[in-house]
Amino acid sequence: MADVAATAGVSLSTASLAFSGNKPVSAATRERVLSAAAQLGYTGPNPLARNLRQGRSGVVGIAVGPLSTAFRDPAALPMLDAVSQVLEREGLGLLLMGEGDEHAALPLDAVIYDICGRETWDAYADLAARDVPVVVVEGPSWPGSTFIDIEHHAGATALARHLHDLGHRRVATVTLAPSHPQREREAGLREVFPDAAVVGACESDLTAAQELVGPWLDHGPGATAVVCQSDVQAAGVVLEARRRGLDVPGDLSVAGFDGVATPWLDLELTTVVQPLAEKGRAVARAVLDRISGTDTADVLLPVELRVGGSTGPARS
């Protein structure tokens, strides 16, 4: 850049201002600097140097766990998309992180933790020590981080009431690994069905749900409704039940969570719809606030019961 400045006949500082536009530079001077740059093949300020000087990298990490499982559930995408869009508008990039701390040496301005189901994270101590802002999505409560959450409890209770209204009295539930959302939702469910049976826990994955629920169905379920923790799980239960000749919702009502589209199912699932895009935007806003030093408040987003065709009156 010094060469560019010299060629343009201005000082180094003026050249810098011409590129960054941080302070007023006369149009003529800017023009001169830019053409000198073009002539010398200078492609603009080195991002690394700019980063060092400014103390920020423009990169935000997002911990989502193993990628192949993280994005298998379609519920992950709208949120990721929203986060990315808001950050992009501010010139920030989104860096995918695994679960480990292999990225400790990378310069991150903030980190989003979105591995539902994992309650511990070795890398958190490092981040905290280095004063990297952390935004946690539906996650464990770590000191110093900002939390974005949804109304797990209320949603689960609303869904349970719906089933109770339909006459269901014996209800089973497919769970996720023990985690903050799981605990909240289970508590919500038990407000209405204190004795709900637990089929077992599995990831939010179609095949996993099928494998989990198959034996339970064979064994004679003893429940008229199954409450799942994601629409993908619910779809697995529907498919597996049908494979055994059961009618949904005639013989068995099935409910999901999330409110994502399942176009390959000829049935709209009864589910608890969460505002995925809005959640992503809330996360991104929290990140921006934390980076800029603004105070942040935790966010709790509302959910909404959507009644579809997968639940019906309890078989008497």
Add this chain to the structure above:
Amino acid sequence: MADVAATAGVSLSTASLAFSGNKPVSAATRERVLSAAAQLGYTGPNPLARNLRQGRSGVVGIAVGPLSTAFRDPAALPMLDAVSQVLEREGLGLLLMGEGDEHAALPLDAVIYDICGRETWDAYADLAARDVPVVVVEGPSWPGSTFIDIEHHAGATALARHLHDLGHRRVATVTLAPSHPQREREAGLREVFPDAAVVGACESDLTAAQELVGPWLDHGPGATAVVCQSDVQAAGVVLEARRRGLDVPGDLSVAGFDGVATPWLDLELTTVVQPLAEKGRAVARAVLDRISGTDTADVLLPVELRVGGSTGPARS
């Protein structure tokens, strides 16, 4: 770090060596430096400064287009996962990029271009001017970039032969937007069926495929087999055909591409299996080579025909 060095009674350079381990430092000295750091609450070298000095950021960009569509097709994940794993092992992070050049100000050591279906990219000129290595996946051929590709042509031809062997003579195809893979595959198909009809183009999305193929099915297809460009598209065709009472493969044979799992379909698709994880690894290796300045060769990965239950003898 200067304070740490002073506290430990060593020079700044020695302290640096103690942290980076780039040159021999006596165990005693290292220990002294580390404990001084712990005592002063120093959390290790500032990544931004290290980056400036070393001229690299440790971040690799990957352009995949809008995230919500990029990962909707399950074929994208195994590759992304493989890329990420290999890069992570080298301490490199993966940054998601949209299609624009909003990330021009970010310090990227290399960029992977994986937006099949887009043939132009404004940001490429910038990257080339800044000598950022670019690795292109199944994409347009830009000067200076390294290419990772699969055998589109051979795969399509093998699939076409399979259909021909089954007695099919009138074949239709659902395409992607005009692009390198699309052109190659169509050429491969036409080696066997020069007159194959084109139903239309759509993204690799279940609903999109259904909407595209619906009217065509209603209209009386005049083909006994449909060749799709992804398994997701093929699944859409299967579902839509069945909705019209057509039997697959009895009335209509349907073939896909990619070889991903479709657990919600009670049918294994006949498809061309591409080595997704190996493709990802090849991409990552190319990135590492380009970053380290090693010469790279373009890669062409083999594909394999997998015959499933979605294709059968042509209805006579």
Add this chain to the structure above:
DNA sequence: GGTTAGCATCGAAACGATTCGATCGAATCG
């Protein structure tokens, strides 16, 4: 005992910008 190796350590020069405070002119105002 003198030379040579070799290891640990150190000083100083980059890396390439941004930014603060000061300076210099020209325009505005009374």
Add this chain to the structure above:
DNA sequence: CGATTCGATCGAATCGTTTCGATGCTAACC
């Protein structure tokens, strides 16, 4: 016409490391 203001420009300090070449010191060798 002199004082004030404001915008444009400049100098110099700074961001926090890594790394190159040099230096000192010990140990091994003949």
